Every structure is written in structure tokens, then in C-alpha cells.
Amino acid sequence: MTRFWIAALAASAAVSNAVTVYKPDDREAQLTATASADAATYTGSAAYDPTVLNPPAPPEQFNRDFAVQLSPTEPQGLSIPHSGSYFGFSIELSVANRVIGTNSSVLAVPFLNHIINIANRGGKVRIRVGGNSESPRALIITNTSHVVAAQERALLRPEGLEGGKILIKTGQSATTTDTPHVEFAPELVKMLANVAQLVPSEMYLRSAADANRHHYSRQGLNFMDINDGMANQVQFAVLAEQLLGDSLHGIAVGNEPDLYELENHGKRPAPYPFDQYMTEWGNMANALAANPGYTNKNILMGPSTCCRSSNPNWSNGTPGLAGAGYLQRFANELKVVTVQRYPNNNCGTGEIRVPQEIYGNYLSHQLLSQHASEYAEFSNIVQAAGKPLYMLETNTAACGGFPGISDSFGAGLWGVDWALKLATYNFSTTLFHVGGQGDYYNPFTPPPTNQSTFRQWTTGSVYYSTLIVTELFGKSGKSRIMDLNANNNENLTPGYVVYEDGAPTKVLLINYVDDASGQHDATARIQIGGADGAAASPLTQVRVKYFSAPSVSFKGNMTWAGQTLGNHFESDGRLQGTEVIETIQCQNNQCAIPLKAPSLALVFLTDAALANSSPAESATTSFETSVLTRVRHTATIDQAVLTTSNGRGGSMGNHLGSTSFGSVGNGVIGGFRAPGVGVLVGLVVGAAAVMGLRWAGTDLLELDNEILLVVWDLELVFWDVCETGDGEKALVGL
Numbered sequence: 010m011t012r013f014w015i016a017a018l019a020a021s022a023a024v025s026n027a028v029t030v031y032k033p034d035d036r037e038a039q040l041t042a043t044a045s046a047d048a049a050t051y052t053g054s055a056a057y058d059p060t061v062l063n064p065p066a067p068p069e070q071f072n073r074d075f076a077v078q079l080s081p082t083e084p085q086g087l088s089i090p091h092s093g094s095y096f097g098f099s100i101e102l103s104v105a106n107r108v109i110g111t112n113s114s115v116l117a118v119p120f121l122n123h124i125i126n127i128a129n130r131g132g133k134v135r136i137r138v139g140g141n142s143e144s145p146r147a148l149i150i151t152n153t154s155h156v157v158a159a160q161e162r163a164l165l166r167p168e169g170l171e172g173g174k175i176l177i178k179t180g181q182s183a184t185t186t187d188t189p190h191v192e193f194a195p196e197l198v199k200m201l202a203n204v205a206q207l208v209p210s211e212m213y214l215r216s217a218a219d220a221n222r223h224h225y226s227r228q229g230l231n232f233m234d235i236n237d238g239m240a241n242q243v244q245f246a247v248l249a250e251q252l253l254g255d256s257l258h259g260i261a262v263g264n265e266p267d268l269y270e271l272e273n274h275g276k277r278p279a280p281y282p283f284d285q286y287m288t289e290w291g292n293m294a295n296a297l298a299a300n301p302g303y304t305n306k307n308i309l310m311g312p313s314t315c316c317r318s319s320n321p322n323w324s325n326g327t328p329g330l331a332g333a334g335y336l337q338r339f340a341n342e343l344k345v346v347t348v349q350r351y352p353n354n355n356c357g358t359g360e361i362r363v364p365q366e367i368y369g370n371y372l373s374h375q376l377l378s379q380h381a382s383e384y385a386e387f388s389n390i391v392q393a394a395g396k397p398l399y400m401l402e403t404n405t406a407a408c409g410g411f412p413g414i415s416d417s418f419g420a421g422l423w424g425v426d427w428a429l430k431l432a433t434y435n436f437s438t439t440l441f442h443v444g445g446q447g448d449y450y451n452p453f454t455p456p457p458t459n460q461s462t463f464r465q466w467t468t469g470s471v472y473y474s475t476l477i478v479t480e481l482f483g484k485s486g487k488s489r490i491m492d493l494n495a496n497n498n499e500n501l502t503p504g505y506v507v508y509e510d511g512a513p514t515k516v517l518l519i520n521y522v523d524d525a526s527g528q529h530d531a532t533a534r535i536q537i538g539g540a541d542g543a544a545a546s547p548l549t550q551v552r553v554k555y556f557s558a559p560s561v562s563f564k565g566n567m568t569w570a571g572q573t574l575g576n577h578f579e580s581d582g583r584l585q586g587t588e589v590i591e592t593i594q595c596q597n598n599q600c601a602i603p604l605k606a607p608s609l610a611l612v613f614l615t616d617a618a619l620a621n622s623s624p625a626e627s628a629t630t631s632f633e634t635s636v637l638t639r640v641r642h643t644a645t646i647d648q649a650v651l652t653t654s655n656g657r658g659g660s661m662g663n664h665l666g667s668t669s670f671g672s673v674g675n676g677v678i679g680g681f682r683a684p685g686v687g688v689l690v691g692l693v694v695g696a697a698a699v700m701g702l703r704w705a706g707t708d709l710l711e712l713d714n715e716i717l718l719v720v721w722d723l724e725l726v727f728w729d730v731c732e733t734g735d736g737e738k739a740l741v742g743l
Contacts, residue, residue, distance in 0.1 A: 054446040055409055056454040056467060057577045062413035064523035064562045065369045067606070068501065071522065073531045075496040079506055079513045081538040081546045087489040087508060089392070089435045093131020093622070094211065096428050096478040098124070098452060099402045099440040100138045103191050105200075106176040107455050108443060109138075113175075113199035119466040121207060121632045122582025123453050128209045129624035131479040132486075137213040137401060137440050138201065139261070164192040165245050175200060198252045205256035207632065213259040213310070213345075213401075213440075214249055239296040247302035259345050261310045261401075262293050267323035268316055280322070283333035286312070290335075294342045309342050311335075313401055315349040317383075325387040336394040346391045347401040352380055352427075354407035364411040371405065371414055371423045372521040372561060374430075374503035378492075381430040388435045397437035403427070404442045404471065410450030416469050419561035420450070422519055422609055424474030429481070429505050429517070432490050441471050456578060464581045468574035476569055477556060481517055481611060483622040485509050495533065502531055502604070513537060514618040515611065522606040523561045529606035536599045537614070545598040552619050553591045553602060556609035583631050590619070 051058055100108055110116035127134040170177055175197040179190045201212055246260055266286050269276035277285075290311060297303045312335065317324050325331060325348065336343065353370070355362060370376055384398075391398045405415040405423065414420055428439045443451050452472035456465040482488040487509045493516075495504035501521040506513055522529040539545030558567040565576035571589030574580040593600055602610050613619040624630065 051412075054457060055412065055449045056446050056451055058412045058416070058449060059564075060364075060413040061564060062365050062368050062417070062562045064419070064560050065372060067522050067524040067529045071501070071529055071531075072496055072499060073529065075499075075502070075531070075533060077493060077495060077504060077506075077516060077518075077533050077535045078540060079516070079535065079537045080540075081512065083489070083508050083511050084491065087491050088433050089437070089489065090486060091432055091437070091482045091488045091490060092133070092486045093479050093482045093484050093488075094127075094133040094135050095131070095432060095438055095482055096475045097127070097135030097438065097440045098137070098475070099442045100136065101442070101444050102139050102193070103176070103178060104443070104445040105138055105193075105197060106174075107445070108453075109204060110200050111175070112173065112196050113203050116200065116204060116207070116632075117455065118632045118634045119455070119580065119582040120453070121204070122630075123468070123472065124204075124210070125208050125629055125631075126582070126584070127475060127479050129628045129630070130476065130484075130622055131482060132484040133209045133211055135211050135213065135258075135438055135440065136201075136204075139214065139264075164190075165248070166192055166194050167244070167248075169194045169196065195248060195252070198249055202252050202254070202256060205253070210256065211258040212253055212256045214253075214257070214261070239293060242293060243296050243300045243303065246297055247300055250303060250305060250308075257305075257308065259310045260308050261313060261347065262290055263311055264313045265315045265349065266312055267314045267320045271320055283330055283335070286330075287333065287335055287338060290339065294339065298342075307341060308344050309339070310345040310347050310399070310401075311339075311343065313347045313349055315351075315402075325384075326390065327386065331387060331390045336390065336396065340394065343396060345399050346394075346396045347399045348384070348387075349402040350380070350400060351403060351407035352377065352405070353411075355411050356408035362411070364413045367411075368414055368419070368562075372419055373500055374426055374519075374521070375500045377423070377427050378430055381427075381434050384431075384434050384436070392435055398435060399438040399440070400431055400436050401438075401440055402442050403439060404450040406450070409444060409448035412449055413562065415448075415450035415471075416564055417561060418470055418558035418563045418567050418607065419521070419523075421470035421473045421556065421567065422521060422561070422607065424471040425477050425517070425556075425609060426503055426519060428474065428478050429490060430492065433492050433505075441475065453580070453582070464575065465578045466580040466582065467577045468580040468582070470564075470567060472574065473556060473567060473569050477517075477609065477611060480554070480622040481505075481507060481515055483509075483515075483618070485621055488514075496531075502533075504533065509618075514614055515622075516602075516614065518602060518604055518610045518612070520604040520606050520608050521561065524606040525559065527606070531604040531606070533602045533604060533610075534599050535602060535612065535614075539598070548595045548598045548600055548614070550592055550594050551600045551602075552613040552616065553593055554611045554613075555589075555591070555605075556611075557605070558607070561607045581631075 051060065108117065109120055124134045124136070170192065173196070174194065176191060176193040179192060198214075201214075204210065205212055249257055249260065263286075266281070268274045270279035270281035294309060297309075298306055312325075312330060314323060314325055314330070323329060336346070353362065353367065388398055404410060405420050410416075410420075424441065428441075431439050441450075441452055443453065445451075446454065446457055448454075450471065451467075451469050452475060453469060454467045456467075482490075488507045489509070490505055490507050493504040493506055495518065496502040502519065503521075504516065504518045507515040507517075516533075516535055518533050520529075520531050522531075524530075535548070535551070537546035537548055554570040556567070556569050566573045568586070569584070572584035572586045574582070574584060593602065595601075600612075602612055604610055613622070
């Protein structure tokens with residue numbers, strides 16, 4: 010009966026319009042904490058799946074205290090120099106209008122915030138736009154009078170799309186890899202160009218059979234329809250070069266050719282030999298070179314092979330594509346050599362994979378090292394040819410990842426380890442894929458509908474991986490990395506060291522073990538030099554940032570250096586909280602670094618190394634927006650605070666005029682009265698008198714243009730929304 014006033018409000022709705030009852034069971038309140046859930050019972054979008062797995066049991070034998078002895082000069086086995094833009098993003102074309110922006114004038118500010126974090130720490134950010142909507146699909150440039158209909162193709166519409174849209178989906182997909190048929194307008198490429206103007210970036214486009222884009226733009230060309238003179242592909246390449254200019258760093262030719270001949274793919278009749286592939290690739294390159302609008306003759310990328318396990322006849326190395334002369338034949342046209350790799354798949358084919366049973370695979374340094382080592386020979390061949398090698402697309406598992414794994418803290422640790430292990434094999438770039446609502450592994454995900462309040466994006470655990478790797482490499486462009494084989498090559502405590510200008514500058518340490526008791530917390534003791542009786546180099550203190558969470562299976566408010574991007578629907582791409590950088594004093598030139606189980610530590614051996622990886626004081630950290638989804642009542646306040654407040658003295662306080670637009674008596678001091686209040690009070694008081702109710706408590710509702718606090722002792726307190734000097738919104742009692 011204490012909710013009788015709801016009926017009263019309904020009765021007064023004709024007088025005081027636009028009534029909204031505020032309840033404490035809002036969406037954000039439900040999603041602020043991690044909770045276990047059975048994947049089979051969850052029916053919502055994969056991007057917000059609440060499944061929490063049981064972490065693997067701690068090992069019985071575990072060395073908790075180990076030395077990390079670094080050479081004072083560059084040791085043998087260091088990688089090639091890496092830049093801070095090493096770790097970037099691969100964005101599925103079919104979700105570009107949700108993730109990046111609506112058009113070239115309306116960009117998604119949370120997306121810009123996410124990527125500026127990387128650019129501020131590493132100098133630039135690499136972005137590939139593409140994926141399966143451009144890979145097994147063809148890029149077809151068409152006029153309205155000539156539409157080539159092909160399953161799973163990305164079509165460029167030079168004349169634009171109806172209603173000013175930049176992208177439409179003209180078909181539906183049955184799985185996360187069968188992305189819908191996509192048609193897009195030149196406006197989409199303009200949008201990428203504007204992103205590059207705001208954020209230091211390199212764009213890589215991969216469209217149709219090669220859809221990929223980075224802030225290094227990578228564009229892919231249709232490798233499906235190659236018998237029509239390739240005018241469509243040429244037109245698209247010319248358009249990309251014209252609009253993106255110096256931001257365009259790569260155009261992909263073909264995507265996953267090792268799958269073309271396989272059953273259920275059917276892109277080419279089997280067999281599809283290397284010679285045929287290279288002939289088609291060469292025809293494409295020649296068609297491009299013949300167009301005067303295509304001026305950068307050394308910007309193509311390939312082959313973007315992915316799946317030797319699916320097709321043993323195709324390999325990258327000496328007995329495979331490299332041995333067939335691919336790198337030599339296209340030495341002048343080929344700028345970047347590309348591959349793709351997912352360590353597992355959730356595609357629903359073949360052996361059923363149960364996330365709980367395979368979770369330990371993502372907490373194993375040895376297993377990911379084995380996967381990376383498969384590229385050792387090919388990487389050496391690519392380096393000898395003078396080309397960079399890119400992991401153009403990767404993530405925890407193909408087809409969207411796994412519930413309970415791909416968005417867990419453990420996946421964040423794995424993402425760092427996987428990217429760095431590839432770097433030790435001289436990959437120059439690793440790009441983690443960004444899909445849609447149906448994917449578990451996204452670094453960041455926009456809300457399923459238009460954002461109506463602040464911080465409604467969802468930031469995934471592998472986004473933190475990007476931040477960490479970027480800070481490890483920094484802005485110098487000279488970072489050379491090596492696997493430390495730490496703790497006698499212990500599988501659960503990997504570590505890496507970075508050298509710049511011949512000296513060690515940073516160390517990264519991981520503890521994969523999950524044990525809240527503290528029995529598997531570890532200590533790594535870092536020392537520079539001192540081997541074979543030699544004197545150790547001076548080391549008085551180090552600075553440390555920690556990647557932390559209570560468990561490897563934890564989701565949500567994990568922290569990097571004390572800051573977080575929140576839980577589901579709580580992010581706008583800006584790190585929240587105060588940054589915490591710990592200073593550890595060293596004893597006898599040896600620094601003891603604590604490692605909780607689980608955790609990651611990034612150790613800066615010098616203050617200069619820390620400064621080189623930190624945003625400049627003048628750096629842009631967020632972007633303004635001129636777009637409003639609501640013109641009033643956009644502020645939020647802790648309901649526990651508001652419901653116990655009396656505003657400006659309750660009924661005895663001084664009445665003030667309201668500046669809310671549309672309210673009665675704007676700016677008037679005397680005679681303040683909100684429409685319908687008399688009716689409301691009459692109904693409430695009358696009901697109380699008849700029913701003999703004793704009211705205690707409060708409720709919130711939105712009445713006309715004010716926020717009304719209904720106190721159940723018949724005291725009415727009004728609130729309005731004001732903007733503070735720093736641009737924040739505040740509720741002010743009237």
C-alpha cells in the first residue's frame with residue numbers, strides 16, 4: 010500500500026505531463042558487480058555475457074622467489090626495434106558505423122577516447138577496418154544501374170546511400186564469421202580520414218576480400234571478381250588514396266587465400282595452387298598501376314593467410330608460398346606481409362569446445378609460445394626480403410571468442426603475453442579484432458542502441474592489454490624485446506625485457522596463478538649485471554604499474570595502475586580514478602618486485618623510460634561532442650544520496666525560480682508553482698487521510714521539467730539541473 014501514490018500520479022498525468030518514475034533497479038546498478046552465471050541460461054548479447062568460469066587450481070609446486078638478471082648491454086636474441094603503435098585494432102567493416110561514427114561529421118567520442126589513449130602513450134595508433142565482411146567477400150564498386158550481387162560482399166556505392174547513410178547491411182548472417190552483406194558509401198572513407206586528423210594514426214584498409222583498417226589505414230581489394238577488368242577494385246583504391254592521403258598505409262589484396270579451395274568456402278575450384286594465386290595477384294597489381302590516380306605503387310599487402318591447420322597444402326614458408334617466389338615476384342608492389350591467427354575457435358564446427366575445460370590454455374605461456382614459434386621460419390624469410398610482418402587480425406578465438414574467457418582478466422594477461430611473444434619473432438604489428446554485439450572478445454563495444462546517458466560503452470579486458478603493451482614499447486621507436494624465460498622458464502610466470510639504445514629500460518612480469526590466499530604470490534628480484542662475479546650496475550629505485558584483479562576469471566572493474574574503464578555500460582573510453590605508480594626502493598642494486606596471484610607488473614627501470622611511455626601534460630585526453638540525445642535531465646546522482654537529502658530546507662526553504670526550459674515561471678522568484686502539484690498533493694493527502702497511512706521514505710519521479718523528490722511525510726522538495734564551472738552536471742535543490 011505504500012506505493013499508492015503511483016496511482017495518484019497516474020490520475021494527475023493529464024495535468025503534469027512527462028512523468029517518469031525513477032527506481033533503484035536501473036540497468037547500471039544491476040551490472041556493477043561480477044556475478045557467476047550459466048552460459049546456457051543467458052540469452053542476451055555475447056558482449057555482455059555474465060558467465061564467470063572457475064579459475065584453474067594453483068600448482069602444487071611453484072617457485073615463488075626468483076631472480077631476473079639483466080645484461081647491462083644488448084644481449085643476443087633481441088627482436089627488431091618496435092614502436093609504441095605495435096598493438097592496434099582491427100575493426101569489422103559491418104560495425105564501423107556503430108563503433109567509429111555515423112558519418113564523417115559525427116564521430117563516436119568514446120571510440121576517439123579509446124584510441125587517443127594509445128596514441129598518447131605510443132605516438133600513434135594503428136587501425137584496420139575490415140574482417141569477414143571484406144575478406145571472403147568481394148569489394149565491388151558499382152553504379153546504381155549495375156549491381157553485382159554476391160554473397161558476403163562489401164560493395165562501395167560511389168553515389169552514396171539513401172538518407173546519407175555510410176553503411177547498410179543487405180543480408181543477415183547465421184554465425185559470427187558469416188558477417189552480413191555490406192554496402193558502403195565514400196563517406197565512410199571520409200570518416201576514417203577525419204579520425205586520422207584528430208588522432209595521430211596510420212590507417213590500414215581491408216575491404217571486401219580484405220577488409221581491415223587501422224589508424225594505419227589498410228584497405229582491401231576484391232579478390233573474388235577478377236574477370237571484369239577489375240575496374241571496381243581500381244576505383245576503390247584510387248578513392249582511398251585520394252581521401253586518406255598520407256594516413257593510408259596499406260591496401261590488402263585478397264584475404265585468407267588458403268581457404269579459397271576448401272569445401273563450404275568455394276571461392277576457387279580445387280585445387281588452387283600458388284601459381285594461380287600469384288597470377289591473379291599480379292593482374293590486380295598491374296590493373297592498379299595502369300590508373301594515373303593510383304600513385305603509390307608500393308602500398309599493397311598480402312597474402313593474409315590464416316589457417317594452415319585447415320589446409321596443409323598451403324603454408325607460408327619455404328615449401329609454401331615463400332618458396333614459390335611470392336616475395337621476390339612482388340618485391341616492388343608489396344609493402345607489408347600479412348597473416349592472421351586465432352589460437353582456437355568457437356565456430357560450432359568439429360570438436361565441441363567447452364570454455365571451462367580449455368580456460369587453462371589461455372593461462373599458459375608455453376602454449377602461446379608454441380603457436381608463435383610456427384612463424385619463426387617465415388618471419389626470417391620476410392625479414393631477409395626487407396618487409397615488415399603484420400599479424401593483421403587476432404584475438405582469443407575465432408567466431409567471437411568464448412564466454413567467460415574472452416572478456417576475463419585472464420584474457421587481458423594472455424593478450425599481453427601473446428602480442429609480446431609475436432614481437433619476439435619480429436612481427437611489426439599485432440591487431441586485435443573488434444566485432445559487434447555477438448562477440449565476447451571485443452576491446453570495446455558501443456551500446457546496442459543510441460547512447461542516452463553518459464558512459465554506456467563497454468571496455469573489454471584485451472583493451473587493457475593494448476594499453477600495457479603500448480606503454481612497454483613507448484614512443485622512442487627503438488624498443489627491442491626478448492623473452493626472459495623467467496623463473497627457470499616457468500609456464501605461469503613469464504617475463505620480458507625491453508632494451509633501448511643498448512640498455513635495459515623496462516621489464517614486464519606476469520603471474521597467471523589464481524590464489525586469493527597469497528600462497529602463490531611471487532617476488533621477482535631484478536638486477537642489472539653482476540653475473541660471473543662482476544659488479545652489478547647501480548639500481549636504486551624503480552617505478553611499477555600493476556594490472557590487477559581479484560581473479561583471472563574476474564570481469565569488469567579490473568585496474569591498470571589503479572585506473573579502470575568500468576563494467577558493462579560504464580565506459581566512455583576515459584580511464585577513471587587516480588593513477589597509481591608505485592616506487593620500489595632497491596637494496597644492494599637488486600629490486601624486489603611483488604607479484605600477486607594473479608597480476609602483471611610493468612617495471613620502469615628509469616624515470617626517463619616512464620616519461621617516454623606517459624601521455625604529455627598537454628596531450629588531448631578526451632573529445633567534446635555537440636550532439637545531445639536529450640536536451641534536459643541528462644545528469645545522474647547517487648539515489649541513496651538524493652533520497653536522504655532535503656534540498657534547500659524542504660517546505661520551509663526559500664523558493665527559487667527555475668531556468669529549465671519549458672517550465673512555468675522560468676526565472677521567477679515569487680509565486681513558484683509546478684503544474685499539477687496541487688492535484689498531486691490533494692490526491693496524496695486525501696488518500697492518506699482516508700486510509701490512515703503513516704508514510705516514511707522517499708521516491709524519485711520526473712514531473713514536467715523538474716526532478717521531483719516525493720518524501721512520504723508530505724513534504725515536497727524540488728530539484729533542478731545546473732552546470733558547474735568545470736562542465737559537470739549537478740542537481741540543485743529548489
